[in-house]
Amino acid sequence: MVSTTTLADLAALVGGQLEGDGQVTISGAASISRSQSGDITLADVPRLTKQLDESPASAVVVVTGFPPTAQPRIVVENVHAAFAQIVSHFRPQYTSACSGCSESAHIASSAQIGPDAVVHPFATIEQEVVIESGAEIHSGVRIMAGCRIGADAILFPNVVLYPGTIIGARSVIHAGAVLGGYGFGYHLVDGAHVRKAQLGTVEIGCDVEIGAGTTIDRGTYDATIIDDGTKIDNHVQIGHNCHIGKHNLICSQVGVAGSCTTGDYVVMAGQVGLCDHLHIGDRAVLGAKAGVMNDVPEDAVFIGAPATPERDQWRMWGHVRQLPNMRRQLKKLCQKLDRESESASDPEQQDAA
Amino acid sequence: MVSTTTLADLAALVGGQLEGDGQVTISGAASISRSQSGDITLADVPRLTKQLDESPASAVVVVTGFPPTAQPRIVVENVHAAFAQIVSHFRPQYTSACSGCSESAHIASSAQIGPDAVVHPFATIEQEVVIESGAEIHSGVRIMAGCRIGADAILFPNVVLYPGTIIGARSVIHAGAVLGGYGFGYHLVDGAHVRKAQLGTVEIGCDVEIGAGTTIDRGTYDATIIDDGTKIDNHVQIGHNCHIGKHNLICSQVGVAGSCTTGDYVVMAGQVGLCDHLHIGDRAVLGAKAGVMNDVPEDAVFIGAPATPERDQWRMWGHVRQLPNMRRQLKKLCQKLDRESESASDPEQQDAA
């Protein structure tokens, strides 16, 4: 832990403009809802003014042009960059204590480890693996035969790569992710499910991020591909033979069945599910829990299960909420018409009316 | 395996009242549907009488006041406590064969390991980690720099804690769980998703249980918090900056997006999904597969997607099931009115009628 400092010193640290008492003592940094007396907090949009007024925080980092605040403040152009610097000042991030290849790692003699690559204790690197310069392989990572890890890639603890998996430069694979497992494909032979060929691989592009516990299955004959710049959250399942495009954002617990393809900049919110062999067009957005059974065109927004264009789905949900009213109206109409038919067919009653 | 025993001995073991032949030989314990001749079984509610009559079990543990049974029996106040004792008699639970710190573990010199703590082979404990007395760190657990593990906590095999994670006393983290991974937050810079600051931590309270494979992301600037006594099942995803209250029950495959907060005693059934920045009030219950898009008040029960108060949702589902009838009624009305208008506007037809 770092000792306390003054607001003036923090303003100097981030190159911001000090407004108010620079000698106020700051001992920590926290977001508004968590901040306490002694903390500096941040506010990036004017609607936070009220929350800020009620906050016990002792100072605040605000964007240029922010309304007046009760607290003394540091004014900057980029609130988040400045605040991140301040947080790191109070709570320095840990850096790896490891360099080179740990003697407690298991590295096959045919593996090639680039200069400046780091291999932590208890990592397993099998035959013919290539790890390029600057890559970091954390403790307990299992890299099976023939995999290639690009420069400056990071594999967090206990990641597992099946044979032949390729990871691009600067990609980050989070703890416990499993890449290259067998696809889920069987045919029935004499009453038993027999596994189809699982001879393909997994190829992860550059600057990809893959979340903790996520699984990506190898292709049948080819590679399952995740293209450059795509970010995948935790617990996602990508089936065999998929080709996910560039710069997709795939949120937690999404399941993509086999042989799907996506364009670039596709967004899938949490718990979305895709049937197999679908194509999702460039920039399409799939809302949380969408159950997608057909191709989705470019720039479309689909929600619901079965997935439907957003506007239509909201309308349908609106109509469903009107069902009690509709039934009531319908009932009245029926009664009314019944009464009328009765009176029409009954002269006595008609006279009496 | 333990040799057979008599029912009288088992009655003595659990301090229960023997009814029937105490000399019957018992060789195992199983629940009713799985029990075989020679087994003792259990019945905690009267409606099990019939199933019990048809069971081949040789004896039964019942609660005081249970109706007459075909089998000789042991009568107790707490059926489950007594039966657990009997099961453990026939199939003793394994206790850890490990004590102290394994020489095959990797422990940084700056880590502090409390007395009576156990560290199994191939565990990795990085710099400045503190493990308090009585904690058990199983094989393959990865505790990264600066984490703190409370007294008597248990980390099952292959758990991964990212730097700075805090685990409270007596908490249990199941195999393969990953705590403290980066939150899923990016901003678009020149067409590429750039990761936002992920400088926070994860803080797990006391007496918390976290399921196998569950992931809890670190906060942006602060901690993601799981409060005392909360129990989380397998495959759950808790996003960055969430604050889960005390004594929540969160079932398998639930996904909670970033910055959500919950009160105390909240229950989320399996596969529930929450949008980000929601608040779920004390004692609220979210039914299985609920897709929650708005705050949920205290004591409310919400189901469906979009999540809706239980009563309203069941009503809507009921109305939807009535749609075929409604369409039929509507069609008839239209036909009827059409006929009437036709006859009204057609004097010929009217005369003919």
Next chain:
Amino acid sequence: MVSTTTLADLAALVGGQLEGDGQVTISGAASISRSQSGDITLADVPRLTKQLDESPASAVVVVTGFPPTAQPRIVVENVHAAFAQIVSHFRPQYTSACSGCSESAHIASSAQIGPDAVVHPFATIEQEVVIESGAEIHSGVRIMAGCRIGADAILFPNVVLYPGTIIGARSVIHAGAVLGGYGFGYHLVDGAHVRKAQLGTVEIGCDVEIGAGTTIDRGTYDATIIDDGTKIDNHVQIGHNCHIGKHNLICSQVGVAGSCTTGDYVVMAGQVGLCDHLHIGDRAVLGAKAGVMNDVPEDAVFIGAPATPERDQWRMWGHVRQLPNMRRQLKKLCQKLDRESESASDPEQQDAA
């Protein structure tokens, strides 16, 4: 990598009939959509003819009777078997470089390891574990006390088995799966959730396959059972006390709550959820994302949430899509009737009409 070869040689390799120029040089194998010049591809159904015509592939493996193709070809009875052989020719699958028990594994002295079993580095095998002949235990697998692993079973890296878990012969457990964790069952005592007994085990039959990251909880008193021949995909959760029948197919991200039973040949598509204590009959099929709240009979197909027989559910969805029309019709009827009543009750207007 293997050097190029001729189509004639490949035809000889797979015992197929060569049609066209056998001297064409082949340097790789890929499916149609991924194939490039120099590749051999495959086509198993006639509707691929057009795609094949447009493909740059230099040759193709086709089934007997396939329509004429632009490319020279190899004709076989079993396209997939032949193509798998060709893929393996160009990209030989890695075989384990490990034999016997690694000196870097931790094996308790009371464990029994059968002949021809393989234990990789950094695997942990605790007391009284039995591993039968031919089983392969990959790196980082944690086998806790008293487990039994059948002959020729394969446990991929970082699998965790809690004490007492049993794996049948030839079963395959993929990376990071966790078997035998505690079930999610608590009772409330003085405001705190107290874990119920978790004294049972997990028993996996023969020829079972379990996906990466999948979790199967131990039974309360008995075993949670997965029967022979059943295949389970990645990220699946099977709750405590379940008995899954033979030859089931359970796709990714399915959640089965506690004490469910299934017949044989049941299929559950992705992201299906089952409430606890349900029975799913033989050969029943549960569609993707189905939310099952009641027993499902033999041979039934259920979809939707709440799950409904397929035909009824599609009809309901169809009706819901008709709601805008229904509302329009209903509105018109109401207006019409209102007009008529008005004119009926207003002699002036009636005259004017």
